[in-house]
Amino acid sequence: MKIKNLLLAALVFSAGNNLLLAQKGKxxxxxxxxxVSYTYRSSLSKNTAVTLDTLKGLGIKDMEFSSLFGKTAAELRKLLDERGMKCSSFGVSYEQALNKTKEVGENAKTLGAKFVRVAWVPHKGAFTVQKADSTIADFNAIGKKLKDEFGLTFCYHNHGYEFEKHEDGTLMDYIIKKTDPNYVSFELDILWAFFPGGDPAGLLTKYPTRFKLMHMKDLRKGVEGNLSGGTPVTNDVALGTGQLDIPAILKAAKKSGIEHYYIEDESPSYATQVPQTMAYLKSLKK
Known part of the structure; x- marks a missing residue:
């Protein structure tokens, strides 16, 4: 009996351990x-349909388009529907969002997107608090119109220059705090938060409900950042091979309000780096 009990206990212990390992291994x-369509911008411009086939073959089902690539929104939507793919976010310029809001909203709805995104605020020299104030007013107006007329959520994608010091934080903090959360949300580009000296995981923890979208990209080792909002595209590297602490950022993101994650690789080596990035993401465990 003692031997049977020991065997039973061993089996229970083993099963428990296996369950824990399985949970840890999720x-x-x-x-x-x-x-992000910008990753495949050259290919999509040449042959949108074939490029979408390639993306589908990689297992990509969700797209963020920042261009219609010479097609109408309806034509692009048809190509997506035929492949069982979707567009969840539509990126436009600041000028388009501000002055062509109705057209932007109509295109986003046709694409099936829930979000409209702007990734750059036109400015000369350093980004100032005066520029931030006018940006905040514009964003609140754009966001209200998109929400009220189209049921869309407006998001601003950080680009690095907003991390100028201001009061006890940065102008990025200032923009987040001053925009109306009913009408303005954010897309966190983790490279463009890290490059100017910010903390991507810290931002998600500090503002857990304001960020709805995320661009996942990594910065080549040895590259020093600044507040310019620009760096050579060759400094984009496959996730997990650069300077950013990707696991820490993604763990913070999973506790935040992020609804859509997008791979972005601006480098000319995207064809080899994207599969590396995808393999890396598959290797990450909870």
């Missing part, structure tokens, strides 16, 4: 994140 991304 993938952080059981399904692949989406893709």
């Amino acid at each position: 993938q952080l991304f059981p399904e692949m994140p989406g893709m």
Whole structure:
């Protein structure tokens, strides 16, 4: 009897350990994140349909488009529908969002997007508090119109220059605090938060409900950042091979309000780096 009891106890202990290992071994991304169209901008411009086939073959189902690539929104939507893919976010310029809000909203709805995103505020020299104030007013107006007329959520994508010091934080903090959360949300580009000296994971923890979208990209080792909002595209590297602490950022993101994750790789080596990034994401465990 004692031997049977010991065997039973051993089996229970083993099963418990296996369950714990299985839980620890759960993938952080059981399904692949989406893709920013800018990664495949050259290919999409030449042959949109074939490029979408390539992306589908990689397991990509969700797209953020920052261009219609010479097509109408309806034509692009048809290509997505035929492949069982979707567009969740539509990126436009500041000028388009401000002065062509109705057209932007109509295109976003046709694409099936829930979000409209702007990634750059036109400015000369350093980004100032005066520029931030006018930006805040514009964002609140754009966001209200998109929400009220189209049911869309407006998001601003940081680009680095907003991390100028201001009071006890940065102008990025200032913009987040001063914009109306009913009408303005944010897309965190983790490289463009890290490059100017910011903390991507810290931002998600500090403002857990304001960020709805995320661009996942990594910065080449040895590259020093600044507040310019620009760096050579060759400094984009596959996730997990650069300077950013990707696991820490993604763990913070999973506790935040992020709804869509997108891979972005601006480098000319995207064809080889994107598969590396995807393999890395598949290897990450909770």
